[in-house]
Amino acid sequence: MRRALAGALACALGGCTLITDSFLSNDFSGDPFPIGVDTASGALMVGVRTDRPGDQRAVLDLLSPFTLVDPGNADAPSLSYVDLTLLGRAADGSLSQPRARFPQAQLIALHPCAIPDGADPRSLPPCKVGTPAAPQVFDAVIGADALAGDAVRLRLGEDQIFVLADVGGSDRGRTLSCEAVFNSPYRGGGTLVLAGTELPFGNRRITLDACLGQDVDPLPAGAKLRQHGADALFVASTSIGLSILSQTAYERYRMAVADDMLTPPPLPFDQLPAGSVFLPSGEVTGGRLASIDRLALVGPSISNALSPCRHIYAHHVLAEGVLAAISPEQSNQTCAELTGGDCPCKDGNTFCAVPAVLELDPPAGGTGFDILVVPDTDPTLQALRTELRPDQPEVDGILGTGVLRAAEIDADYPHDRLIARCRDRNCLARPQLTMDRDRCQINRCITGAAQPLGCPGT
Structure with a gap:
């Protein structure tokens, strides 16, 4: 039994x-x-x-x-x-x-x-x-x-x-x-053995790429746009408030923000206070309590395969940066020349498709999003990794509800998609940019400008 x-x-x-x-x-x-x-x-x-x-x-x-x-x-x-x-x-x-x-x-x-x-x-x-x-x-x-x-x-x-x-x-x-x-965030599938009976199961888990500690948006005056942050893969849950993150992913985050003047240096794992959290399946123990100053959720690559943090950089450059008002047919300069040698598009193109991004900041006055950092061998994460292989990269954590309170999220199962929109100023939705002619409207969505970049006459 x-x-x-x-x-x-x-x-x-x-x-x-x-x-x-x-x-x-x-x-x-x-x-x-x-x-x-x-x-x-x-x-x-x-x-x-x-x-x-x-x-x-x-x-x-x-x-x-x-x-x-x-x-x-x-x-x-x-x-x-x-x-x-x-x-x-x-x-x-x-x-x-x-x-x-x-x-x-x-x-x-x-x-x-x-x-x-x-x-x-x-x-x-x-x-x-x-x-x-x-x-x-x-x-x-x-x-x-x-x-x-x-x-x-x-x-x-x-x-x-x-x-x-x-x-x-x-x-x-x-x-x-x-x-x-x-698009297509629901993953998983296999067979459940319940009381000696095999029952097949399909893909239901919500998988989300993320960038931890991306640059603040908008950038401080005089700051240079750059790729910044640590890549991670989360599975979303509505049964916990704080998020769970593996120790290795936390160390990647620590290294990524080490030179960030706007982020207090995160403590090493062994200096964090001990903590735990209850999932419906039981208590997750052996963890330590920490926080992440900001994170962004990133959609899957469309045609230009990049890491989540690289996609954020590409979205900034293409939707509101140096490439925002540049048409591929009209450009007299290469993408590398325009971006100082850091072109996000393949083959030096001045346009490439980038997925949606949801940038999330903690409430004003807070210390960041609460997380429980657990050893990489945590049984909960190991079970999720086993289930998702080889369709997805290794799962780095479980995304809790505390991160999503500034947004409104639709789990649209019939259309195999997740849709996000913002409810307050601690959230910024960056829509997909799949066509060059959409840059005007996407820039308007992001900046709210009356005459956004990428529009005729700008």
Whole structure:
């Protein structure tokens, strides 16, 4: 029995789903109005109503590929199909207001977190999410499988989510509306062994390239535009507030900002205070608490394969830098000449396609985005790496909700994309730049100028 539980927990860390078709459609489950959620612990907490007596307190986690309820005991896992109702915040503050319905959702009865030694198998202690200082108990998880065919909008700064049929508009239309479109972010897939039964699962995890410690935007007066920062790959989760980062990725960040006058030197790993965090699958221990002064999320390469930090440099140069007003047909200088020898485009071209970028700064007065730095051998990260190989590079961390509070994020499953727009000044969305003629509008999106660069007559 414990072996079956361990296999199920390993699958939870690796991102399994019980849906054979990775984007299987279901009936529309929600409505166009906001759903109040509890984000005090960093996790998205909602209520859920199933066929079991009473309502359960649930974590809505887009990293978890399946939906489960904690039976409170160590019995063998079971699988059923039930009508599931998502409960949002009511007027009295309780998570009891019916807001979305998922008919015949797949539901696993399974204790999601590790079982403590000596625990009574007939009455297990509840699982927790959050930090050791302020944990919250839960007894259910709403995973990505319940949302098949829907889109989920995260408005974390206002403690709201939406369950939508999808997000309308083409990628190009969304781009020209000043939104950052991240194409095909959902990865993973394999087979889950549950109580001796093999169940296939599809790609559900949200993978995001990132640049840690990129240059501030806008640059200080007189500063030179440059490639700056440390590249990383994250998997997004809505079950934690602070983000998790591997020790090696943290060291890359430390080296990248060592010469940055605007960033206090980050402490070495062994000088950081010890810390931990609770995921739905259990406590992540052995980590140390740190912060990152800023980061940017970067879409996948379009036609010009570059690293995330290099893409940010390219976007600055092409959308608002020395190449912003240069047409490939009109240029009398080479890209290398215009950029001082640091041309971001192949073959010296003065234009190349660059993906969307979402630049994120911590709230004013803060010390940065909170992270938990863990050893490279952390089991959670190792399970995610195993699941993503060889499709993706090695996973460097798990992106928590604390980083995304200045943005509004659409997980548009039906259209296989993620869409981001900004809600306050600590966020800047840089839309995809795929065509030379779009530079005028993209520059307008970024700068708000009445006569932006790249437009006729500028």
